[in-house]
Structure formats: C-alpha cells, structure tokens
Amino acid sequence: MPAPQVSVVLAVKDESKYIAKAIESILAQQNVTLEVIVVDDASSDDTVEIVESMLPGDTRLRLTRNPGVGKCSAFNHGVSLATARFVCIFAGDDLMPSGSLAARYELVRSEPDDVPVVGLCKIISISTEKRFDGTVVPRKPGRGALSGVSPLMNRLALHRIFPVPESLPNEDTWMELAVSHFPGWRIIHSDIIGCQWRVHEGNSINMMVPFSDYHRRISSRINAVPMFYERFGAQLTDKSRAELRAKMACEKARLRGSLIGILASPVGLVDKLRSLSIANAFLYGLRQRLYGILSGW
Numbered sequence: 001m002p003a004p005q006v007s008v009v010l011a012v013k014d015e016s017k018y019i020a021k022a023i024e025s026i027l028a029q030q031n032v033t034l035e036v037i038v039v040d041d042a043s044s045d046d047t048v049e050i051v052e053s054m055l056p057g058d059t060r061l062r063l064t065r066n067p068g069v070g071k072c073s074a075f076n077h078g079v080s081l082a083t084a085r086f087v088c089i090f091a092g093d094d095l096m097p098s099g100s101l102a103a104r105y106e107l108v109r110s111e112p113d114d115v116p117v118v119g120l121c122k123i124i125s126i127s128t129e130k131r132f133d134g135t136v137v138p139r140k141p142g143r144g145a146l147s148g149v150s151p152l153m154n155r156l157a158l159h160r161i162f163p164v165p166e167s168l169p170n171e172d173t174w175m176e177l178a179v180s181h182f183p184g185w186r187i188i189h190s191d192i193i194g195c196q197w198r199v200h201e202g203n204s205i206n207m208m209v210p211f212s213d214y215h216r217r218i219s220s221r222i223n224a225v226p227m228f229y230e231r232f233g234a235q236l237t238d239k240s241r242a243e244l245r246a247k248m249a250c251e252k253a254r255l256r257g258s259l260i261g262i263l264a265s266p267v268g269l270v271d272k273l274r275s276l277s278i279a280n281a282f283l284y285g286l287r288q289r290l291y292g293i294l295s296g297w
Helices: 020-027 048-056 069-083 098-107 155-161 172-181 211-222 223-236 238-256 259-264 269-277 281-289
Strands: 007-014 034-040 061-065 086-091 116-117 122-126 152-154 185-186 193-198
Touching: 007 020, 007 069, 007 098, 020 034, 020 048, 020 122, 020 185, 034 048, 034 069, 048 061, 061 069, 069 086, 086 098, 098 152, 098 193, 116 155, 152 155, 155 172, 172 211, 172 223, 172 238, 185 223, 211 223, 211 238, 211 281, 223 238, 238 259, 238 269, 269 281
Parallel strands: 007 034, 007 086, 034 061, 116 185, 122 193
Antiparallel strands: 086 152, 116 152
16 A cells, blocks of 8 residues: 555544544545554443454554553544645534635645645534534635644644643644744645535534533633643743733633723734624524524624
8 A cells, every 4th residue: 555645534423423424434545545543432332342343444544552541642642643745634523625625735735845834624513403513614715724624734734733731631732822823834725525424423522512611622622721831831822822822811800701801902803703702692593593603803
C-alpha cells in the first residue's frame, strides 16, 4: 500500500448508530491515499464490534483504544499514531462528502513543510429537525470554519496544536485559538464542504439541549481561552493577546448574565452577538428558534 497522503483520525465513543456510515464516507474518498485511525474512548455500546467487522475489508482502517480518558485524550493518542504528511480529525457521527478530501488536499499539497499549514473548509449541518438542517458554516464566501471540524494540518501545525489539554471536554476551541492566533501560519481557506455535521441528541454540544445544559457545556469549552493564553501568550502578537483578553472579559460578563457587560466588552460585533444569544434562557430560546438565520456568521 502506498504511503498515505492524509491521515484521518476519529475519536469515538458510543457511536454505534453512525460509525459505519462515517467510516464508509471516508474510505470512499478517491484520488488521495489515506489511512483511517479510529480511537475508541471506552464505548459501552457496539461501536468497537462494528469497527472490528470493517477491518478485514480495508487495510487502510485501523482501530485502537484510548489509553487515557476523554475525547481530547483520544484525539491526542490518534494523532500520535498518524503517519501522513497531513492529518485530518473527524467525528464518528459525521459524514465526509464525496470528493471533498482530495479537493482539499490539492489546495495544500504544494505548501512548504517548514511552515505550519492548516487547510480549512466549510461544514453543513444535517439533522432530522428542520431548523437544524442545512446550515452552512461559515456563510461568508472564501472562508473556512476555524474550529476543530475537519481541518487539514501539516506536521508542524499538528505538533503545535497537539496534545490538546485533556482537562478540556473537546478539542475544537483549542484548535480555533491556535489557527486564529499563532503568528506566521499559512491558513488556507476554501468553500469546499468537508464535513456534514450531524446534529442530534448525542452531540457533545448543540442547541437541542436546554439552556442549563448548554450553558454548562459551553462554559467548560471556553475555559480553553485562559489556558491557551497562559501557555502561549508570550509567543503571540500584542494584537492576539489583546483579543484573548477581550474574549475572557466577554466570557466573564456572559457567566454573570450581564448583557451590559457583554456589550461593553472589547470584542467584535459578531462575538458580542454570539455571547448575547447564550447569555440567558430567553435569548437562548430565541437563538434556538432562529438557528438557521442566526448561525454561521
């Protein structure tokens, strides 16, 4: 088998309903050589058995167990096993659109190896609930999603982002901070939809849950901001440090439920609107009802 050009790493836990379709959508990618590393994070359902049943059919597929605990630990372990020049992380309940991986690889393959390179794509939500279905993120043409959904990272970028602190519940905010604030990186945006993000009750976070649950989950994710600032602040530009301090001030106001504090915080308009929309149960309910209109900006 030729050496892979892209390693796709999945961290999975109790994904028996979706895991087979997720893996099939990746293995069906054409015109790019790949390996698929599935890291099981102590699933209690049939996830492992389903993946094991797929192993004999494709030598590109590999299954391993998380030696630690939690999603970040599982991704850290899977990334450490990846061998390709570029690495893409993915979820066990999402789908990779046909042809998207090769199209994205073409955009980054000629980039130098001595500079951190990240290729970003758009995502589109899929859901049985109409209000959560069909939203493209981000909406703006020529821009890819900054969070941890299906980025293509070269080895230098990978080694700066990982390992993600395992006290965090998810990798996405940490990855967004790295892509947004590390100086000297090559960030390749595209309009390619690289992930169909499945919105369902099993997501680690989405707006299908009550405000109290969403508030708790988003707050733990945003803990990545002060952690990132403490670890890397000295390596960042003055502008990035100021932006991170502004994010922390805005988050403190949101945690207090202070709408005035959010409006007075020195973040941009979009960040203010996002924080306002999840500042209390009423505004959160409004955001839920208008999800397709208010999301993706």
